[in-house]
Amino acid sequence: MIDPAFLGRREIAASDDMEHLGFVIGEQLEPGDLIVLTGPLGAGKTTLTRGIAEGLGVRGPVQSPTFVIARTHPSLVGGAPLVHVDAYRLGSAAELDDLDIDFARSVVVIEWGRQMAPAVADQWWDIEIERPVGGDDVADEDLDADAPRVLTITCVAE
Numbered sequence: 493m494i495d496p497a498f499l500g501r502r503e504i505a506a507s508d509d510m511e512h513l514g515f516v517i518g519e520q521l522e523p524g525d526l527i528v529l530t531g532p533l534g535a536g537k538t539t540l541t542r543g544i545a546e547g548l549g550v551r552g553p554v555q556s557p558t559f560v561i562a563r564t565h566p567s568l569v570g571g572a573p574l575v576h577v578d579a580y581r582l583g584s585a586a587e588l589d590d591l592d593i594d595f596a597r598s599v600v601v602i603e604w605g606r607q608m609a610p611a612v613a614d615q616w617w618d619i620e621i622e623r624p625v626g627g628d629d630v631a632d633e634d635l636d637a638d639a640p641r642v643l644t645i646t647c648v649a650e
Contacts, residue, residue: 494521505640536641537603561582620643
């Protein structure tokens with residue numbers, strides 16, 4: 493369970509800071525915890541998950557599960573495994589259920605899973621990541637730059 497002190501908005505200056513925040517969050521997580529990450533491509537969802545994995549003490553490397561949909565990272569310290577899911581290509585919560593994830597015994601991080609979370613949990617941590625997405629003030633080639641991100645962390649209970 494994430495300390496309620498983490499709730500609210502915070503600015504993250506660089507990717508190293510994003511990974512460090514993930515580490516601190518990961519140290520607090522327990523089996524049955526669900527984290528839902530939302531944000532545009534390149535926002536830092538996988539970077540945050542890398543930090544969570546390190547905080548949990550699971551085997552890496554943590555990479556985006558875009559093409560495999562879900563990756564399980566077993567614990568190296570006798571704790572819960574991390575299941576990292578990319579729900580972008582899933583059409584429904586039923587498809588998420590078809591992955592046969594042990595939500596009760598794992599820590600699960602789902603990218604792009606906001607609409608599916610209510611079907612698999614009564615409570616979860618919702619983390620929205622905002623980053624520059626172009627426009628007059630940001631050139632397209634700067635979208636992947638180590639620019640500040642804004643995270644909004646909420647606890648959702650159904």
